[in-house]
Amino acid sequence: MNLTRLLLIAIFLLQPFLQPFFVEAKTIRIVTTTEDLAAIARDIGGERVSVDFIAKGVQDPHFIDAKPSYLLKLSRADLFVEIGLGLESGWVPTLLSGSRNGRIQPGSPGYVRAADGIALLEIPVGRVDRSAGDVHAEGNPHYWLDPANGKAIALSITEGLLRIDPEGKATYHQNLQRFTERLDAALLRWEAAMKALEGEKVVTYHNSWPYFLKRFGIKAVDYVEPKPGIPPASAHLKQLIERISAEGVKIIVAEPYFDQKVPNFLAEQSGARLVVLPPSVSTGAGIEDYFQLFDHLIELLTTAFKESGVQ
Amino acid sequence: MIAFLFWPLLACLILTGMHTYLGIHVIRRGVIFVDLALAQLAALGSTIALLFGYDLHDPATYFFSLGMTFVGAGFFAVSRQRHEVIPQEAIIGVTYAVSAAAALIALDQAPGGAEHIRSLLVGNILTVSSAEVIKTALLYLGVGLAHYLYRKPMIALSFDFEGAVSLAYRVRAWDFFFYVTFGLVVTSSVALGGVLLVFSYLIVPALLSLLFSEKILHRMAIGWGIGLLASLLGLYGSVLWDAPTGASIVCAFGFIFFLTIITQWLRKAALN
Numbered sequence: 351m352n353l354t355r356l357l358l359i360a361i362f363l364l365q366p367f368l369q370p371f372f373v374e375a376k377t378i379r380i381v382t383t384t385e386d387l388a389a390i391a392r393d394i395g396g397e398r399v400s401v402d403f404i405a406k407g408v409q410d411p412h413f414i415d416a417k418p419s420y421l422l423k424l425s426r427a428d429l430f431v432e433i434g435l436g437l438e439s440g441w442v443p444t445l446l447s448g449s450r451n452g453r454i455q456p457g458s459p460g461y462v463r464a465a466d467g468i469a470l471l472e473i474p475v476g477r478v479d480r481s482a483g484d485v486h487a488e489g490n491p492h493y494w495l496d497p498a499n500g501k502a503i504a505l506s507i508t509e510g511l512l513r514i515d516p517e518g519k520a521t522y523h524q525n526l527q528r529f530t531e532r533l534d535a536a537l538l539r540w541e542a543a544m545k546a547l548e549g550e551k552v553v554t555y556h557n558s559w560p561y562f563l564k565r566f567g568i569k570a571v572d573y574v575e576p577k578p579g580i581p582p583a584s585a586h587l588k589q590l591i592e593r594i595s596a597e598g599v600k601i602i603v604a605e606p607y608f609d610q611k612v613p614n615f616l617a618e619q620s621g622a623r624l625v626v627l628p629p630s631v632s633t634g635a636g637i638e639d640y641f642q643l644f645d646h647l648i649e650l651l652t653t654a655f656k657e658s659g660v661q
Numbered sequence: 662m663i664a665f666l667f668w669p670l671l672a673c674l675i676l677t678g679m680h681t682y683l684g685i686h687v688i689r690r691g692v693i694f695v696d697l698a699l700a701q702l703a704a705l706g707s708t709i710a711l712l713f714g715y716d717l718h719d720p721a722t723y724f725f726s727l728g729m730t731f732v733g734a735g736f737f738a739v740s741r742q743r744h745e746v747i748p749q750e751a752i753i754g755v756t757y758a759v760s761a762a763a764a765l766i767a768l769d770q771a772p773g774g775a776e777h778i779r780s781l782l783v784g785n786i787l788t789v790s791s792a793e794v795i796k797t798a799l800l801y802l803g804v805g806l807a808h809y810l811y812r813k814p815m816i817a818l819s820f821d822f823e824g825a826v827s828l829a830y831r832v833r834a835w836d837f838f839f840y841v842t843f844g845l846v847v848t849s850s851v852a853l854g855g856v857l858l859v860f861s862y863l864i865v866p867a868l869l870s871l872l873f874s875e876k877i878l879h880r881m882a883i884g885w886g887i888g889l890l891a892s893l894l895g896l897y898g899s900v901l902w903d904a905p906t907g908a909s910i911v912c913a914f915g916f917i918f919f920l921t922i923i924t925q926w927l928r929k930a931a932l933n
Contacts, residue, residue: 415785416787416905416906417787417903418665418787418900418903418906421665421787421788444788444790447788447790448788449665450665
């Protein structure tokens with residue numbers, strides 16, 4: 351075997367290791383934990399940024415297993431955005447320290463915790479311990495599901511971008527303003543569409559919908575999980591079935607990544623309707639941005655309620 | 662990318678070094694699943710600590726899990742009989758199943774630790790910290806040294822049980838020593854890389870080395886070679902296909918294992 355051939359083989363074998371050295375043109379690289387944050391970051395950053403995310407919209411953001419590409423993305427990131435409040439606490443800290451990227455560690459200019467500036471719900475009172483299940487000590491972390499909170503998230507991301515790329519100030523401010531106006535207009539449309547559902551009651555699988563439901567005046571009377579993160583036992587299910595008929599609950603809401611067996615059983619036994627609602631933007635499943643997410647959610651929910659006889 | 666793989670690779674090398682040696686013992690003693698049982702007992706210990714209201718990162722929790730491992734070690738030392746009616750592997754299997762079930766019940770009483778207990782058993786070799794690797798290396802060095810100092814009773818007990826008894830070694834005490842050190846190693850290895858990975862490092866190199874040599878030192882050298890090869894292959898595959906790292910290494914072990922065994926069969930068939 352001659353030397354050139356050996357060299358070619360060596361380059362071929364090392365190719366995955368060399369990739370980071372072939373860097374594309376100078377753009378600000380944003381990496382977010384979820385697709386919702388990525389969608390908003392794309393709207394704010396526009397042409398100046400490239401946006402990547404770690405958890406796909408169809409994955410449960412509580413549980414993500416580390417892969418080499420995640421470390422690679424994070425090592426090259428200029429800005430890192432996470433939901434915070436413990437949602438990603440199972441995997442973000444080890445990935446961040448594993449990336450050895452000083453620019454995006456908590457406290458650095460390139461680190462953004464999107465929860466800042468949001469009026470949080472369900473901040474526990476008194477001592478928090480394990481007996482209550484996987485309760486998030488700083489408040490419920492599913493705040494992106496209230497579309498009005500999109501504005502605060504966009505503001506946090508804008509501030510992060512201004513810290514690391516002050517030259518883009520005009521662009522970022524303009525994009526933020528356009529995003530906010532668009533969201534305000536859409537909010538009016540969504541609230542009008544959901545008007546008929548005000549005061550309705552639902553049962554949700556995990557306690558991930560309080561922000562969404564509060565925005566549209568719907569009440570979650572109970573959860574399929576007796577405590578967050580704990581699968582239901584038969585006594586709880588029996589109680590739930592009674593409660594659903596007693597309170598006139600028409601809809602059971604579950605995320606696509608939970609096992610549908612239990613909510614299906616509940617729906618059959620109680621006569622309520624099961625609606626599977628995606629809680630996140632998911633480019634793989636056709637929900638391309640933050641606006642489409644709520645268009646989609648509201649369409650699914652209003653249709654389901656209509657079929658249950660609510661006009 | 663190479664920079665990320667430095668600590669994971671080092672962790673793999675440490676696992677290879679320690680587990681090839683322990684694997685030779687474990688296979689000879691016929692207690693292949695003892696690592697799963699001890700790891701599960703350690704997880705049960707942490708769960709019980711949760712029940713008592715300790716946090717998972719509390720030092721007290723570590724001692725609970727160590728305590729359970731020692732109880733298991735004592736039990737396995739006692740359960741080894743000269744003329745056994747019940748195979749020890751069966752006792753180990755029962756211990757595994759019962760401690761896993763007991764942990765489930767304990768978790769139901771003190772819920773919320775589920776993801777932490779899961780991480781205790783799954784581990785993540787890709788994101789190991791330098792501190793973890795160094796701590797584990799020191800511990801293994803200590804255990805390795807202890808086994809080297811007491812190599813005579815250790816080897817006699819695994820390879821020549823009748824001889825050890827007739828030489829008047831205190832069999833139970835040395836067995837207890839073996840399982841305690843083994844439990845110490847497995848508990849921290851599992852936290853590093855997870856149950857599947859630790860099992861592969863323990864069994865595959867030691868087993869394959871049997872095909873090539875009978876001598877312990879030769880087998881260790883061969884086993885280390887196999888472990889190194891599987892680690893490199895697994896890490897490479899994990900980067901190439903962007904697959905979870907621990908699982909990639911386990912599959913690399915599987916690839917080497919089956920390839921070697923099938924080659925051996927074919928060679929034998931050709932000879933006949």
